[in-house]
Amino acid sequence: MTGTELAREALPRRIMRRISRLLGPRGVFLEGFLEHPVMVGSIIPSSRFTITKMLAPVKWGECKVFVEYGPGVGTFCRPVLSRLARDGQLIVIDTNPLFIDYLRATISDSRFSAVLGSAADVEDIVRAHGHDHADYVLSGLPFSTLPDGVGPAIASATHRVLRPGGAFLVYQFTAKARDFMAKHFTRIDSGFELLNVLPCFLYWGWKDTPADE
Incomplete structure (x- = not known):
């Protein structure tokens, strides 16, 4: 050239x-x-209605480690930090250096860590931050358009990293994300948010506790 x-x-x-x-x-x-349209999935951030509904089931008093995949410009980060305990940690993971650099430059909270990497490596990333599990994992990644094998790998790694009783929170524009979750999570609550561009499906996959099993 x-x-x-x-x-x-x-x-x-x-x-x-x-x-x-x-x-x-x-x-x-x-x-x-x-x-990176395949990895981002939306042209604008989620609405405040989606944020409120998505985070509503979280038991913040029991949450010390919250992980987010695909944080973008921090649309969920600030609401999560406003609810998170003072000794908690929010770890966000994104493959796009543009977003990671922006978040590191604009969020100075000591509880916040932005990692350039793949959500499929969440177990290693959580351990590198001094934890053996996550309490909740949030994702807006477009599972249906991710490269072959990536979606299943992320769903599997997420189930492993979650503590019993923890949950995988997913918001998507299609219902296909539930198929990826159903292979690992036996209890999946669902919802729908019309006041979002585009309207989106909401899922909360709960990891079984020993009593459930």
Whole structure:
């Protein structure tokens, strides 16, 4: 590729970055979506209605380690931190360095850790932060469009890392995510949020306790 061709390819990226700065967090989210649409799954962040309903079943008094896959620009991060115990920890995992850099620059809470990596490696990531399990895991990753094998690997690793009684919280634009969860979680509560762009399905997969088994 010639220097002229490289310059032409870089031009839209420069324009996109300028637009992102003007739009603030939503601009960063848009840029991340345009770069990796398969991994982001939405062109704008979730609504406050989705956030409230998604987090409602969490027993915050029993939550010390909360993990989020695909945090984007932190739409869920701040609500989670506002509910999380003072000695708790929020670990977010994303494969997009744009989002990770943005979160590290804008969230200074000592309970917050942003990790550039794959959700399939959640067990190693949680252990690296000094914990042997997570209490809750939240995901907005588009399971139905992830590369082959990635969705099942994430669902399996999530079930293993959760403590008994913990839950996998998933919000999606299609109902297919439930199929990935059902292979590991016997109890899955479901909901739907119309006041979101796009309207989305909500799932809470609960890991059985010894008494349940």
